[in-house]
Amino acid sequence: MTNLPLKKNISRHPAFWINTIALVLLAVVPPVLFISGQPFWLDVFTRLVILALAATALNLILGFGGLVSFGHAAYLGLGAYAVGIPVYHSLYGGMDSIASFNGFLHIGLAVGISALFALLTGAISLRTRGVNFIMITMAFGQMIFYAIVALENYGGDDGLTIDVRSEFPLISLDNPLTLYTVCYLSLLLVLLIVYRITRSRFGLTLQGARSNEQRMRSLGINCYRYQLIAFVISGAICGYAGFLLGNFTTFISPEMMDWTRSGELMFMVILGGAAFLLGPVFGAAVFILLEQLLREVTIHWHLPFGILLILSVLFFNGGLAGAVSRLRSFKNQ
Amino acid sequence: MKKLLTAAIVGAAFALTSAHAADEVKIGFVTTLTTGGASIGQDQEKAVKLALKHIDNTMGGKPVNLIMADDGFKPEVGKQATDKLVKQDNVDFVAGYIWSHVLLASRKSVLDADKFLISANAGPSPVAGKLCHPNFFSTSWQNDQTPMAMGETLNQQGVKSLYIMAPNYAAGKDMVAGVERTFKGEILGKDMTKWGKDAQLDFSAELAKAKASGAEGIFVFYPGKAGPAFIKQYQQAGLRDSLPLYTVFTVDSISLPKLQDGGMEGVLGSVSTGHWGPDLDNEANIKFVSDFRAEYGSYPSFYAAQAYDSILLIKSAVDAVDGDLGNKDGMRAAMKEANFGSVRGDFSYGNNHMPIQDFYSRKVVEDADGNWTTQIEKVVLDDHQDTYAANCNM
Amino acid sequence: MDTSLLFIQLLNGMQLGILLFLLSAGLTLTFGIMDFVNLSHGSLYMLGAFICASLTQLTGSFILAALLAIPLTALCGLIIELVVVRQLYSRHHLDHVLATFGLILCLDTLAEMIWGPAGIAIPLPAFLNGQVEVFSGVVIPTFRLLIITVGLTAAAGLYLLVNHTKIGMLIRAGASNRTMVGALGVDIKTLFTGVFALGAGLAGLAGLLVAPIAEASIGMGNEIIITTFVVIIIGGIGSMKGAFIAALLIGLIDTLGRSYLDDLFKLIMSSEAAETAAPAISAMLIYLLMAVILAIRPQGLFPAASR
Missing domain, CATH: 3.40.50.2300 (Response regulator)
Incomplete structure (x- = not known):
């Protein structure tokens, strides 16, 4: 992994301008497409932004913390079911304590349950390192997957349709443009949060633990505690992304927490460039748009997609961000 | 970044090419064309093509524009494919759906957009019971x-x-x-x-x-x-x-x-x-099975038979309103009659638009x-x- | 409890374990020696099955086809190593995961384009298609006995290769300290390529053994690869002994869980609750086992020396 430390004087870095342009485009292009009669492309971008948000959450521990979690799709699923289950009970009765259409309750549940799950599994997983950590996080993800499959009340394998979206005062998520705006603003907020975390003492310690855990420990710093907190924050944000995803798709199933989904999140982070603030956004954009465009061309779109993945690893060491930074150092020579 | 721009441009290009032409009948057919489930989807695709050949690709005097879509055996992908058919291609009918979970995931997209949804296989209990809908019809059966x-x-x-x-x-x-x-x-x-x-x-x-x-x-x-x-x-x-x-x-x-x-x-x-077998003795079925075997060299499966029926059901609706695709009530009433040469023989629709059949x-x-x-x-x-x-x- | 049924289930569990071992042997070697995470190992398993299916149709003999399919799958592994994998040894695990995921997409789609999406059944010769009575009251399909025999033979062969040959010595040395082996002037590149091809051949063997039971089908490798990773993690990365023991353990636990968990649950809960809980828990069982083992022994049961 190439480590791209955040530059002190960030506005002088060309990446700063690329980032700004990207975020402005994300704010402008999808609504324009929607108004010009392309509602489907707004959907594509909504999914893109939600997954970029989840990937940004993963980047906090994967990129900055060096902890490769292969089970992050579980949080997306937990967040989505935190919308689906209360709505289900409001419509069909039972479980009065959580039966509600209230969006704030849904967010609270999504974030709370995800954080709790992250705390429990993180406490165990963080005892391991390297590939074992990858696999144990995947194992916990699979357990949640099978647990949801067993919940027949909520459709089990067949999934659950969310008939009514989360309700908020003043706004309605049923309007696709409103939903996109909420997702986009959420992404900005999460980027800001992650940025602030990485520049804080906490974040610097976390990155220090990634580079050299032994040294941090000899400085008397309890890396485990820092990593666990980061793991919980990451899980909680991902749970929030799940809340958005549930409201977007209005259909949830255990499939969305399968290990391949966790893999896709990982790929978005790596493709964009780990430990680079906007890396996951670029990764998600390339991933989703490429998938959508190749699908138009052939039903065998997996083949060119796979080849591009391999080529990007072979030639873009460090993801897209790595490529950009090398381009820059090439120019400076 | 460039890719983002390209995507936007390509998106705009699609907008120009996919403008809805009212002088054709647009049918989206969602089935499984990749992964291990693809053998079923391909059988359905063959039957749909055969049905269109049998009706000279015409319904109510208008040509049929068939758009096949792949659900990749996943509810989420199936829903995305359905959204695209409904929102971008603006089809009049969405048919297909092998798997219960794909149908359950996709039904809301079709029905909320006031289009007709025809299940050519999946028959989970909710769509027959509490989630029944005036615009939903089945050419298969309820799971039980x-x-x-x-x-x-x-x-x-x-x-x-x-x-x-x-x-x-x-x-x-x-x-x-x-x-x-x-x-x-x-x-x-x-x-x-x-x-x-x-x-x-x-x-x-x-x-x-x-x-x-x-x-x-x-x-x-x-x-x-x-x-x-x-x-x-x-x-x-x-x-x-x-x-x-x-x-x-x-x-x-x-x-x-x-x-x-x-x-x-x-x-x-x-x-x-x-509810069906290749040897079922009625005129429509004899024609279907023999032409299918002549064309593709194998017996059709029940999946294929249901897909074939789904096209004929749609035709019966479009014919009844003489191609006036805006007349949803007329088409709904026509479908409710189940008045077409089904390969299963005569059947009728119940209140929930599921077949009542042998x-x-x-x-x-x-x-x-x-x-x-x-x-x-x-x-x-x-x-x-x-x-x-x-x-x-x- | 019916003891002959229990015995049959033990044999079934052993058969699953042996298949898992054939897959994990290659994976744990590439992992242990080259430090390379190969998600696409399962695709080689699929290729073995499809190549064998095609050759069976071509030659009319399953045995001949199987004997040809093993070196052919190894050859596929060799090509993949030379074209893609070789460039990635020095990279981070994440790059391995990403690139080999790309490989899975390519190989699965290519297989679908070559052999069609439907999958191919492999007919067995009559003498393998029947049943044998192992002893009184215990009747099992002949072919399953063959799987166990072939798998144990392969395991014994691997044991001899790794522990009693010069190549094996290099492999073991590589697993403990690959830099040192390279520094001693061993042609490390060729060794890596050879080990990768060997792993591919073993995966192909597992695939062609499974195909007559299930069938050769697209994506069959992706279903088993995660279980295989569970095996090598539990066994300890790079450890052949660990992989063998963990594979048998997982095979037995999975099979016995499926067979007896619902009866067990019925003792403590209503039969309806047991029918719901048992399949869910038995599907989770191997992951639970892995989580528990890693929580207690983060390095796995038998970590290779000095890792």
Whole structure:
């Protein structure tokens, strides 16, 4: 992994301008497409932004913390079911304590349950390192997957349709443009949060633990505690992304927490460039748009997609961000 | 960044090319064209193309524009494909759907946009009951019906005890519930095996249990590729004589040629139930089956038969309003009549727009040309309506 | 409890374990020696099955086809190593995961384009298609006995290769300290390529053994690869002994869980609750086992020396 430390004087870095342009485009292009009669492309971008948000959450521990979690799709699923289950009970009765259409309750549940799950599994997983950590996080993800499959009340394998979206005062998520705006603003907020975390003492310690855990420990710093907190924050944000995803798709199933989904999140982070603030956004954009465009061309779109993945690893060491930074150092020579 | 721009430009280009032309009938057909489920989807695609050929690609005097879409065997992908058909291609009808979970995930997208949704296979209980909808029609069955016919068949054949195996997911549970509802004998054991992505395909442990249970028969539901795998192991375990096989949606025209290639004689003589069979004797079916065999060299499966019917059902609606696709009420009323030459013979629609139809017991035999196929034995359930119709307020 | 049924289930569990071992042997070697995470190992398993299916149709003999399919799958592994994998040894694990995921997409789609999406059944010769009575009352399919025999033979062969040959010495040395082996002037590149091809051949063997039971089908490798990873993690990365023991353990636990968990649950809960809980728990069982083992022994049961 190439480590791209955040530059002190960030506005002088060309990446700063690329980032700004990207975020402005994300704010402008999808609504324009929607108004010009392309509602489907707004959907594509909504999914893109939600997954970029989840990937940004993963980047906090994967990129900055060096902890490769292969089970992050579980949080997306937990967040989505935190919308689906209360709505289900409001419509069909039972479980009065959580039966509600209230969006704030849904967010609270999504974030709370995800954080709790992250705390429990993180406490165990963080005892391991390297590939074992990858696999144990995947194992916990699979357990949640099978647990949801067993919940027949909520459709089990067949999934659950969310008939009514989360309700908020003043706004309605049923309007696709409103939903996109909420997702986009959420992404900005999460980027800001992650940025602030990485520049804080906490974040610097976390990155220090990634580079050299032994040294941090000899400085008397309890890396485990820092990593666990980061793991919980990451899980909680991902749970929030799940809340958005549930409201977007209005259909949830255990499939969305399968290990391949966790893999896709990982790929978005790596493709964009780990430990680079906007890396996951670029990764998600390339991933989703490429998938959508190749699908138009052939039903065998997996083949060119796979080849591009391999080529990007072979030639873009460090993801897209790595490529950009090398381009820059090439120019400076 | 460039890619983002390219995407935006390409998106705009699509906008120009996909402008809706009102002088054609647009039908989206969602099925599985990739992954292990693709053999079913391809069979359906063949049948849809044959149906369009039979009707000269015309409905109500307008040409038909068919758009096939792949669900990748995943509800999420199926929903995305459906959204695209509805929002971007602006189709008039969305048909297809092999899998219950894909249908449940996608139905809201179609129905909220005030389009017609025709299921050519999936029949989960909610869409027949509390989620029934005026714009939803089925050309297949409700999940419980076929196994209910099986339970009845077992009673008639005097089977006193049964071992049950099915995959552990919603349709699997429906099938088991269906057979348990009508079967009067004793159930000596039941295994619900792992399904989904890493589905269990090695049934040795379960077959050993089934054999030890001493049941007089084994009932299984293994759709798709699990079916041949199960039957092979059933044969290799030598259970053909001691534990007769009764299946639903497991032995079909897709799996039989493969089983024949593999020399799996254990399946010959096994009993299954269904609403249709390639040998069903009516004019529409004779034409469908013989043309299908002439065109593609194999028997059509029941999936294909239902897909064929879905196109004819749509045609009956568009013809009734003379191609006036804005007349939704007229088309809905026409479909409700079920007035087209269905390959299953005459049937009617219940209040929930699920077919009220006959179910047959069938046996696997070798036909005159030496191909393995199913042969209808008798009617088990006559004009049968699903039990969930009562929950539908329509 | 019915003891002959229990015995049959033990044999079934052993058969699953042996298949898992054939897959994990290659994976744990590439992992242990080259430190390379190969998600696409399962695709080689699929290729073995399809190549064998095609050759069976071509030659009419399963045995001949199987004997040809093993070196052919190894050859596929060799090509993949030379074209893609070789460039990635020095990279981070994440790059391995990403690139080999790309490989899975390519190989699965290529297989679908070559062999079609439907999957191919492999007919067995009559003498393998029947059953044998192992002893009184215990009857199992002949082919399953063959799987166990072939798998144990392969395991014994691997044991001899790794522990009693010069190549094996290099492999073991590589697993403990690959830099040192390279520094001692061993042609490390060729050794890596050879080990990768060997792993591919073993995966192909597992695939062609499974195909006559299930069938050769697209994506069959992706279903088993995660279980295989569970095996090598539990066994300890790079440890052949660990992989063998963990594979048998997982095979037995999975099979016995599926067979007896519902009866066990019925003792403590209503039969309806047991019918719901048992399949869910038995599907989770191997992951639970892995989580528990890693929580207690983060390095796995038998970590290779000095890792």
